[in-house]
Amino acid sequence: MDEHHRRNQIFSIIAVACLFLFLLSMHLYADDYQIRILNNIALFIILAVSYNLINGVTGQFSLEPNAFVAIGAYTSALLTLTPAEKQMAFIIEPIIWPLSVIHVPFFLSLIAAGVVTAFFGFLMGFPVFRVRGDYLAIVTLGFGEVVRVVANNTQTITNGPLGLKGLANYTNLWWSWGIAAFTVFYIARLVRSSYGMAMKAVKYDEAAAESIGINAFKHKMLAFTTSAFFEGIGGGLLAHLITTISPTLFTFFLTFNLLIMIVAGGLGSITGSVIAAVVITWGGEALRVVEEPIRLGFIEIPGIPGMRMVLFSLILVLVMIFARQGLMGTREFTWNGLFRKIRAWTHRTAKES
Amino acid sequence: MEFFTVRNLTMKFGGLVAVNDFDITLKKGEIVGLIGPNGAGKTTVFNMIAGYYAPTSGTIHFQGKLLNGKKANEITRSGVARTFQNIRLFTELTVVENVMIAYHCRLRSTFLGAALRLPLYRREEKQMYEGAMEFLREVELEDLSREQAGSLPYGMQRRLEIARALATGPQLLLLDEPAAGMNPNETQDLLQLILRLREKYRLTVFLIEHDMKFVMQLCERIQVLDYGTTIASGTPEEIQQNERVIEAYLGEG
Numbered sequence: 001m002d003e004h005h006r007r008n009q010i011f012s013i014i015a016v017a018c019l020f021l022f023l024l025s026m027h028l029y030a031d032d033y034q035i036r037i038l039n040n041i042a043l044f045i046i047l048a049v050s051y052n053l054i055n056g057v058t059g060q061f062s063l064e065p066n067a068f069v070a071i072g073a074y075t076s077a078l079l080t081l082t083p084a085e086k087q088m089a090f091i092i093e094p095i096i097w098p099l100s101v102i103h104v105p106f107f108l109s110l111i112a113a114g115v116v117t118a119f120f121g122f123l124m125g126f127p128v129f130r131v132r133g134d135y136l137a138i139v140t141l142g143f144g145e146v147v148r149v150v151a152n153n154t155q156t157i158t159n160g161p162l163g164l165k166g167l168a169n170y171t172n173l174w175w176s177w178g179i180a181a182f183t184v185f186y187i188a189r190l191v192r193s194s195y196g197m198a199m200k201a202v203k204y205d206e207a208a209a210e211s212i213g214i215n216a217f218k219h220k221m222l223a224f225t226t227s228a229f230f231e232g233i234g235g236g237l238l239a240h241l242i243t244t245i246s247p248t249l250f251t252f253f254l255t256f257n258l259l260i261m262i263v264a265g266g267l268g269s270i271t272g273s274v275i276a277a278v279v280i281t282w283g284g285e286a287l288r289v290v291e292e293p294i295r296l297g298f299i300e301i302p303g304i305p306g307m308r309m310v311l312f313s314l315i316l317v318l319v320m321i322f323a324r325q326g327l328m329g330t331r332e333f334t335w336n337g338l339f340r341k342i343r344a345w346t347h348r349t350a351k352e353s
Numbered sequence: 354m355e356f357f358t359v360r361n362l363t364m365k366f367g368g369l370v371a372v373n374d375f376d377i378t379l380k381k382g383e384i385v386g387l388i389g390p391n392g393a394g395k396t397t398v399f400n401m402i403a404g405y406y407a408p409t410s411g412t413i414h415f416q417g418k419l420l421n422g423k424k425a426n427e428i429t430r431s432g433v434a435r436t437f438q439n440i441r442l443f444t445e446l447t448v449v450e451n452v453m454i455a456y457h458c459r460l461r462s463t464f465l466g467a468a469l470r471l472p473l474y475r476r477e478e479k480q481m482y483e484g485a486m487e488f489l490r491e492v493e494l495e496d497l498s499r500e501q502a503g504s505l506p507y508g509m510q511r512r513l514e515i516a517r518a519l520a521t522g523p524q525l526l527l528l529d530e531p532a533a534g535m536n537p538n539e540t541q542d543l544l545q546l547i548l549r550l551r552e553k554y555r556l557t558v559f560l561i562e563h564d565m566k567f568v569m570q571l572c573e574r575i576q577v578l579d580y581g582t583t584i585a586s587g588t589p590e591e592i593q594q595n596e597r598v599i600e601a602y603l604g605e606g
Contacts (some may be wrong), residue, residue: 117424198454200443201454207437208437209454210405211434212457212517213457214427222464330445
C-alpha cells in the first residue's frame with residue numbers, strides 16, 4: 001500500500017536515535033532544573049496522549065485522569081517503599097497487611113500501577129458509559145473527586161492526608177522518555193489499526209457504528225481501560241519523580257492541565273497532544289519571568305503570582321477563536337506528509353526564483 | 354424454517370401508537386417494498402428490526418433466531434444490515450476506510466494483536482482493504498477510494514452507504530429510502546445495482562421508498578402502511594389497483 005515504507009522506517013529510526021543523543025547530552029551536561037523540566041515534559045506526553053485516546057479519538061468527553069494518575073502513583077509508591085520505610089511513615093495507623101510487606105523493583109511497580117489502574121478503569125467504565133456527552137463528563141469528574149477523597153480517608157492504605165514521603169527518585173530521563181516513546185508508539189499503532197478506526201467510528205456517529213456491527217460500549221471500554229493503563233504508569237513515574245505524594249496533588253487541576261493540552265493540540269491527534277504537552281510544559285516554566293518583579297527604568301512592577309495562568313488562559317482563548325480544531329485538528333504527522341510539504345515548498349521557491 | 358418473520362410488532366411512544374400489529378414474512382432472495390405516506394411508521398419498523406428501538410410487543414425472527422432484545426451491533430453481526438434515511442457515513446474518514454470499518458466486526462485479531470501488528474492482523478488488514486476495494490468496484494467508487502467520504506456528491510454517498518452495509522456480510526439488507534434525492538438516471542442505475550447485488554451476494558432486500566416508479570419496477574411484493582397499520586399487501590399490480598391505498602395517498606374523493 002505504501003511505496004515509501006522502507007524510507008519512512010529508516011527516518012523513524014534516525015529520529016529515535018536523535019532523541020536518544022539529545023537525551024544523552026542532556027543527561028551529561030544539563031543541570032538539575034533542566035532535567036526536571038525534561039522529565040515533566042515526558043510525563044505530560046504520556047498523560048496527554050493516553051487521555052487523548054478516550055477524549056479525542058473515541059470522542060468520549062471524560063474528566064477522570066487525576067483519579068487514574070492518583071491510583072497509579074499510590075500503587076507504585078506503596079510497592080517500592082521498603083517494609084521498614086512504610087512502618088516509619090504510617091504513624092497514625094499502621095499499614096494493612098499485605099501492603100506492609102510487599103516490596104518490588106521500580107519497573108514491576110510501574111507495571112502493577114498500570115494494571116491496577118486499568119482494572120479500576122474497567123470497573124468504572126460500566127457505570128459511566130451508561131451516559132453520554134455532558135453527563136459523562138460530570139460522572140467522570142465525580143469519580144475523580146471520589147478517588148481523591150478516598151485517598152484522604154483510607155489511613156491504613158494511603159496514609160491519609162500525610163501522604164507518602166521519601167520515595168526513591170527512580171524516575172530519570174531514560175525511564176520517563178523511554179515510557180513516553182513506548183506510549184506514543186503503542187497508541188499511534190492502536191489508532192491506525194482497525195480497532196482505532198472503530199473507535200473513531202464511535203466518535204463520529206455511534207448509531208452508524210452500531211449499524212455496521214461495532215459494539216460501541218466495548219470500544220469505549222477498550223479505549224478507557226487502555227487510557228487508564230498508561231495514566232497509571234504515568235502516575236507511578238510522577239510519584240518517583242517528585243518523591244512525595246499526597247491527595248492534594250491529584251485535584252481536578254491536573255485533569256484541567258491535560259485537557260488544555262489535548263484541546264490545544266487538537267482532539268484526536270496524537271501529534272497534537274505531543275506538541276502541546278511539550279510546548280505547554282516548557283512554556284509554563286519559560287513564562288515564570290512574568291511573575292517576577294519587572295523594572296522599567298522609572299517604575300517597578302511587583303511580581304504577581306499566578307500571572308502565568310492568566311497568560312495561559314489568554315492563549316487558550318486565542319486558540320479557541322483562531323484555531324477551533326486545535327493545532328493539528330485530527331491530522332497526524334507522517335513522513336510522507338512531511339516530504340510532500342518539502343517538495344511543494346521547494347517547487348514553489350524554484351518557480352519564484 | 355422461515356427466513357425472516359415479523360409477528361404482531363407494535364411500537365408505542367407514550368400514547369402514540371407508531372406501529373400497530375405489523376406482520377411480514379420474507380422469503381430468501383425476495384425484494385419487498387414498504388411504502389406509505391409520511392409518518393406512517395415505516396422507519397420505525399426498520400428501527401425495531403435493526404435493534405434501535407425496543408418494540409412494545411411482538412416478535413422478530415431471523416433464520417429461526419429471535420432478534421428482539423438484541424443490540425443493534427449484534428443484529429448486524431447476525432446478518433441484517435441497514436442503511437439510513439438521512440445518510441450516515443463517517444464523513445471525515447476516506448471512502449475506503451468507511452467500507453473497511455465494516456469488516457471490523459468480523460476481525461479475529463485481538464486488541465493487542467492489532468495494535469502490535471502481529472502477522473494475523475497484517476493478513477486481515479490486507480483482506481479488509483482488498484475486500485473493501487471489491488465492494489467499491491461493485492458500486493463504481495473505486496477511483497475515489499482516497500477521497501473524504503463527506504466530499505462525495507449525494508448519489509455517491511448513497512452508494513457508498515450500501516457498500517458499507519454489504520461489507521458486514523449481510524443476508525438481509527434493509528434500505529431506507531435508497532433513491533431519495535436522486536435524479537431519474539441515478540434511480541435507474543440504483544435499480545440495476547440492487548438487482549445485481551441481490552444476484553451476486555444472494556441477498557434478500559427489504560426497502561422503504563417514496564419513488565413509486567422505482568418501487569413498482571423493483572419490488573416483487575409491497576406492503577403498505579398508513580398510521581402504523583398495514584392497509585394492503587401484494588404484488589405491485591395489486592397495490593396500484595387497491596382502493597384503500599389510493600385513498601391513503603390521495604385522500605377520499
